[in-house]
Each structure stands twice: as C-alpha cells, then as structure tokens.
Amino acid sequence: MIKEYSIAEGRNQLSNMVHQAEDGAKITLTRRGKPVAVLVSYDAFQRMISSADPNFWHAIQEFRGMTDFTDADLPDAELVSCRDRDSERDFSWRD
Numbered sequence: 001m002i003k004e005y006s007i008a009e010g011r012n013q014l015s016n017m018v019h020q021a022e023d024g025a026k027i028t029l030t031r032r033g034k035p036v037a038v039l040v041s042y043d044a045f046q047r048m049i050s051s052a053d054p055n056f057w058h059a060i061q062e063f064r065g066m067t068d069f070t071d072a073d074l075p076d077a078e079l080v081s082c083r084d085r086d087s088e089r090d091f092s093w094r095d
Contacts, residue, residue: 007029021044
C-alpha cells in the first residue's frame with residue numbers, strides 16, 4: 001500500500017512515517033500535489049539496490065539459475081537457446 005504525504009505533513013509526521021516504512025508501507029512525499037520522493041524501509045531499499053543489475057545477460061542467467069524448468073515440458077534445446085543455430089536465414093543490408 002502506498003501512502004501519500006505532502007512535505008509539510010512529512011515534517012510533522014516523520015517519526016510516524018518511519019514506523020510505517022519499517023512495517024512495510026511505501027510512502028510518497030509530494031510537493032504541490034506532485035510526487036517528489038519515496039520513503040521505504042532500509043531493508044526494502046537494500047533489496048532494490050542489490051537487485052539492480054544493468055547487465056541483461058547476467059539477469060537472464062540469474063533467472064535461469066533460480067527457475068526450475070523440470071515441470072515446464074520444454075525440450076532441452078529451448079532452455080539453452082531460443083535460436084535454432086542449425087538453420088540459416090537470408091539477410092541483406094538495404095541500401
């Protein structure tokens with residue numbers, strides 16, 4: 001659940017907002033009705049920054065390592081690559 005406070009309310013409610021964040025609430029701070037910041041627990045913040053991986057290939061490999069494909073009823077080849085390397089396709093650069 002996301003709760004919303006203006007910055008002025010936030011100044012008066014900081015202690016309460018921190019307790020809410022510790023309990024799992026996500027709190028949006030607004031200025032003139034527009035969101036400008038978010039308050040989350042330290043644990044939630046750590047999860048966000050530790051899972052932020054700019055390397056897409058690493059993310060795919062991590063997903064493959066965490067996912068059990070045994071009940072997916074897929075041929076083994078599909079787990080290695082979705083591309084059929086045995087077949088070729090015609091390609092030419094357009095001028």
